[in-house]
């Protein structure tokens with residue numbers, strides 16, 4: 001069994017679901033140690049114990065958050081050497097991937113991104129070419145660095161809790177890093193997070209400036225709101241809602257596509273959804289080629305009617 | 316300013332894309348300049364133009380690593396306005412993963428010398444790993460700013476904005492630096508007739524591994540740190556039921572969701 005190092009960045013008061021997924025996967029691969037950046041709250045410490053973590057490593061430097069990734073990669077490299085880790089697991093966020101990238105060079109370790117599952121021998125599974133292939137890949141190096149996509153592992157506490165000891169790792173100085181000079185928090189929508197929502201209702205240019213019907217249907221279903229790039233570029237909805245090649249990749253149980261033509265770049269982000277429903281007034285739209293249930297109709301008729309019907313049935 | 320733009324020659328996503336052979340590498344017939352690299356090139360051209368263009372000594376060098384056909388990505392970049400092109404090509408490069416690719420590209424950037432800024436796309440549209448920019452920065456010992464949605468350069472410093480899900484941030488770095496840009500940063504230009512004619516007179520330098528001082532054992536299948544052990548094509552999605560709204564499609568939609576136990 002390998003020593004597995006899990007990077008947890010600023011967990012705050014409680015760990016995110018994706019962090020619990022990392023800890024659960026780590027345990028299935030070997031003995032897990034957490035490399036923690038940021039405060040260690042009592043509840044985070046309790047969660048680490050509950051998830052069977054053997055030890056917690058913290059950086060000697062406090063200012064890792066002021067720079068873009070290079071010092072975090074340096075910390076992780078030192079932590080990996082300290083624990084003799086054979087596998088390092090990180091989030092598949094843009095930041096997770098770029099820390100992984102630098103870490104890979106520092107450790108001469110193969111990096112695999114977008115991982116959905118890992119076999120006991122370290123073979124990683126992922127899909128490539130916009131979901132058209134599933135591949136198995138493996139690092140050919142002593143250490144592998146893997147970034148795990150959210151929602152592919154069910155978080156599960158360890159059968160027996162541990163009492164992880166905490167120690168400090170020296171962070172070597174890095175030559176040059178970009179400095180973060182300002183940070184603005186965005187206002188939360190109150191809706192489920194797009195990337196791990198069970199249902200996504202997405203609107204496109206066909207919404208013609210009015211996302212109300214999309215949002216109302218989303219709320220009736222407890223869904224997240226997504227959009228095509230045409231809709232986000234027009235400013236009808238925040239860029240964070242964009243689904244596709246240059247937006248989010250989602251694979252919910254249900255994706256409702258409203259007034260979206262289904263261009264290849266849009267499909268790249270949603271075609272692995274379990275069930276796809278499309279509403280479009282043009283019968284020739286490519287989205288109908290991948291829809292399980294397609295409605296040739298006007299979004300301004302169909303969406304409000306569906307919303308009203310759901311409310312009626314839900315009482 | 317001397318700006319290098321990394322441009323990758325990738326299979327056109329408008330067609331079916333395939334993994335071939337023992338190494339499961341992408342089939343490169345029907346390839347184009349990666350759309351996402353056009354944003355990096357446009358950003359470079361704007362920076363150069365704001366400083367008086369090539370007449371004032373600004374260089375925008377399009378650099379691609381890949382098989383013979385990859386020269387087409389360089390040519391397209393020259394048509395859009397890059398001042399010169401560099402094509403790193405060698406049989407030993409076949410099968411390179413991000414680590415090997417970044418090793419060869421780093422050697423090429425060092426070989427060019429005196430580079431102020433390396434601009435890249437946010438991800439290649441085939442590999443989609445977004446690893447190369449950060450690995451290149453690590454290998455060159457440079458700061459990296461990835462996913463920039465704005466970029467200003469003033470004197471020896473750059474300022475950029477990055478957008479994450481829950482926050483946006485402003486970052487600063489000294490030059491030289493590696494910057495990857497998103498598709499939010501600008502609207503790439505199309506090559507015009509003048510640009511296409513002018514491109515014919517621009518030079519493209521072809522470099523082999525020995526030109527840039529890279530040992531063939533460090534790249535390609537042999538030098539890569541990851542290997543694809545199996546690849547399986549997913550069955551394409553097939554269309555399901557399509558109905559035309561006759562005034563009750565919203566209700567039928569809810570019936571469908573109920574039948575699928577999605578309500």
Ligand SMILES: Cc1cc2nc3c(=O)[nH]c(=O)nc-3n(C[C@H](O)[C@H](O)[C@H](O)COP(=O)(O)OP(=O)(O)OC[C@H]3O[C@@H](n4cnc5c(N)ncnc54)[C@H](O)[C@@H]3O)c2cc1C
Nearest residue numbers: 204205206228229230244245246259260261266281282299
């Ligand atoms: C480098 C690059 C990256 C990109 N990345 C992405 C990405 O990440 N995500 C993405 O989505 N796109 C992306 N795109 C853009 C993509 O190519 C398409 O242009 C975009 O997805 C189109 O959005 P749309 O379907 O909303 O608009 P359109 O293609 O204009 O389609 C609108 C649809 O709405 C229908 N419609 C209009 N009115 C109604 C009505 N009243 N009722 C019902 N239907 C109606 C029309 O029939 C049409 O099918 C990218 C493009 C490039 C070049």
Ligand SMILES: Nc1ncnc2c1ncn2[C@@H]1O[C@H](COP(=O)(O)O)[C@@H](O)[C@H]1O
Nearest residue numbers: 321380435436438439442444445446447
């Ligand atoms: N073979 C290559 N030649 C030139 N640039 C490349 C190559 N591979 C990757 N890049 C650059 O690195 C970016 C990110 O690629 P990737 O890490 O493969 O997602 C691309 O948008 C390109 O700008």
